[in-house]
Amino acid sequence: MSPIMNLVDHWVKTPAADALGWTLVHSLWEGAAIAAALAVMLAAVRSARVRYAAACVALAALLAGFAVTLWHLWPETAGLRESVQLDLPPVGPLAPVAAGGEPSSFADLLATIAPWLAPLWMAGVLLFSLQSAMGWLRLSGLRRRGVCAAPAAWQLELARLKAELRVSRPVALLESALAETPMVVGHLKPVILAPLGFLAGLPASQVEAILLHELAHIRRADYLINTVQRLVDGLLFYHPAAWWISRVIRTERENCCDDAVVALHGDAHSYAEALTALELTRVERAWPSREPALAASGGSLMRRIERLLYPKGPSGLWAPAAVALVLMAAAAMAPAAWQGGAKQDGGTWTKWLNEDVVYIITPQEKAAFEALKTDETRQQFVAQFWERRNPMPGAAENAFKKEHYRRIAYANQHWRENKPGWQTDRGRIYIQFGPPDEIDSHPHSDNKVKAPFEQWRYRYLDGFVDAGRRRHVNGNNVIFTFVERKGAWAQAETVQGEPQANAKPESTVTPSATAKWLNEDVVYIIQPAEKAAFESLTTGDERQHFIEQFWERRDPTPGTPENEYKEEHYRRMAYANQRWTASKPGWQTDRGRIYIQYGPPDEIDSHPAGSDRIKAPYEEWLYRHIVGAHGTIQSRASFSEGKRPDTYGAAAFTFVDKTGTRNFTLENTVLIDKQGTAK
Amino acid sequence: MRGKADLPRPTDAELEILTVLWSTGPATVRQVYETIARRREAQYSTTLKFMQIMADKGLLLRDEEQRAHVYRAARPREWTQQQLAGHLLERAFSGSARALLVGALSAKKTSKAELAELRKLLDEYTKEAK
Incomplete structure (x- = not known):
């Protein structure tokens, strides 16, 4: 392909080209409606001046509609509108179909064509402008x-x-x-x-x-108006309604001047x-x-x-009535016609709640949001919602939010059925958990499953709902299976590495999962003796059993199905990853480690600019009543191994950003035991 | 007498002088100069020089019977239009020039048949009025 074709092909894939293409498509029905209104007007009105004005307004309206549609669909302004709507064009972007190559509906056909309309239109406008410019030069030369x-x-x-x-x-x-x-x-x-x-x-x-x-x-300044009209004609060169309206303008312009002559001379x-x-x-x-x-x-x-x-007289009484009727109909139609685009205010928030964030909002947040009454408070809530999830607060971009919407767009692009991609099971899982670590695709059925299916494996998941609608706190090596039945892909079974009532342990605990569990999940809380014991195990079953027992020992309420200790532990890990991930994952940082081991501090003293004592950004964490960790902490004191948890008094940890790269390292630890002695 | 093809394309200044002559008919240098001077600054001597050159080129014909020479255009105005319209660029964009045109008549010409009909229409109207 020539370089120009490469450039065009590349540009056509951008959201800008998509927006422009869809604007062109929308302009067709907008123009038809405007032309129809003008036609009724012309049938009713005789005066050349009114007809001329009406036609000019119609052409201006066509252009305005074009501009407004384009602004509305443009990718950046979609973000400016507080991202409270999904910034997707009314019909999805280029949607490759799951099986086969044919577009499955007219909407899909349009979606495929739309981006290509943009460069074609621009070429047309360019040609038209060149021709007009030459004509204008020639005409000016005539004087x-x-x-x-x-x-x-x-x-x-x-x-x-x-x-x-x-x-x-x-x-x-x-x-x-x-x-x-x-x-x-x-x-x-x-x-x-x-x-x-x-x-x-x-x-x-x-x-x-x-x-x-x-x-x-x-x-009447007709030369100037005609020149401007010609410019607009250039932009709307493809539009039959624009051709007609333009012709009406030219006709009525002459009629107005004819009338002026006759008015003067009679x-x-x-x-x-x-x-x-x-x-x-x-x-x-x-x-x-x-x-x-x-x-x-x-x-x-x-x-x-x-x-x-042979001038025709005024058309009678029905004419103003007809005009009024048309104007009312247009006013009523306009909001309905904008369904694909702008939304009523109430609908905006509902959409945000029930579409954008439905999979990531907690029930408490949802209840809080639904209790809000004004748009302002809702706006604030939305901003705070995203900020809470911002992995790097204070950064220019909210990476979580960006990734979330990227996932929604991806889901819509890849898994559209008779409902949008984000509503399907695969879309939901993708939006919640991101791209799986492995996808095992079986487009044709195999012996076990009698239909096309896919298996998605996530090595580690933080909270999910399986096919039985049971909520889990976390999982290692979770496998989601999606089966296609009657054209729709549904989540079939979910299997995970953690032992649950109906899980299949043999298939999930792989060596890599075990290593991760040992070296990531529990590295701060496993005792050396436990670790040695675990490493001596050889079979998957034994290790599975060990892991069960490990959590069992720490369960504060052994009789109940929930293990609050385990839940809290994984919550802390997730929080650490969310808050302090910089050059390495949050759980590996010093602050992450202390947080995982001891939980949230009672007080945080933050000095982003340093102080007299320490000349670098630092944070001090105070725990008034710290419970000794099961593992070791790096400090001057160390806990005896294998003992039941000791209870200390207060502890203060100081984290300093020595290198200025937002890597806070633990520089000082002060422990005060029960007797009040500092260590 | 030179053939039509041999006459050079007139420059802007020459075209202006030709226009004056086509408008007023055969005229002396003084008359041409005065017409030109109505529209813009001009020098008599410049006009004289141009017209002499044009006569040498064959664009103008000079009648030397009187003391003040009388000049006239060598070709009718339609010939110049043809010459100029023959220029490829002019032809290519004449359509676009028409689109920008604002005037008494539309850019497209009426056919002879329609003109005849118009004539009939007007005659009928006159008859009815009487």
């Missing part, structure tokens, strides 16, 4: 090239006509060797170009009428004669032109003259 001043008598006449029509701008009247027909060029210093032979070749009264027509154009017939005579001179001059002449009937000049000679 300088091949021109000479009109005879003085006509200059005086022009001044008189200007006064009649109340045109204040200075207007020059020039004869032109290159102009075929009288025309106006320029806005600030307009020039009327009279073709050679026009001023002398027609009766004076007819020449006056034509000059009045040109002056009317000048008074004689429509002689003016019609003047136009016809002018056209005759142009045709008879055999001007070299490649343009085909208009058809025998229905041409614009014919229509203009008919309108002048």
